[in-house]
Amino acid sequence: MAEATYTVEGMTCGHCATSVREEVSELDGVRQVDVDVESGRVTVTSDAPLTTDAVAAAVTEAGYRLVA
Numbered sequence: 001m002a003e004a005t006y007t008v009e010g011m012t013c014g015h016c017a018t019s020v021r022e023e024v025s026e027l028d029g030v031r032q033v034d035v036d037v038e039s040g041r042v043t044v045t046s047d048a049p050l051t052t053d054a055v056a057a058a059v060t061e062a063g064y065r066l067v068a
Contacts, residue, residue, distance in 0.1 A: 001031070001045060001046070001047065002045070002046050002047070002048055002049040002050070003043060003044070003045045003046075004043070004044055004046075004049065004050065004055075005041055005042065005043045005044075006041070006042045006043075006044070006052075006055055006059075006066055006067075007039075007040045007041060007042075007066070007067040008020055008035075008040050008041075008042050008059055008064050008065065008066055008067065009040060009064060009065045009066075009067050010063070010064040010065055011035070011037045011040060011064055012037065013037065014037070016037060016062075016064065017035040017037050019062040019063060019064075020033075020035055020042060020058075020059060020062045020064060021033045021035050022062070023058040023059065023061045023062040024042065024044055024055060024058045024059065024062075026058065027046070027050060027054055027055070027058055029046045029047035029048055029050070030044060030045070030046045030050070031045045031046055031047065032044070032045040033045075040067070042055075042059075052066070
């Protein structure tokens with residue numbers, strides 16, 4: 001198992017968190033996605049480490065931006 005925390009810019013509400021959670025959850029191997037709207041932190045637990053590019057693409061698909 002691997003866990004990584006990312007910062008996402010632009011989330012302001014529960015709907016935002018749900019959108020990000022749903023898109024990131026679709027990545028192969030993802031087991032859990034925890035989103036904290038206030039801090040912008042997204043913690044992803046997966047079977048193996050994910051590439052930052054894959055997570056960034058999922059976040060972008062949800063309409064937000066991964067902060068590098």
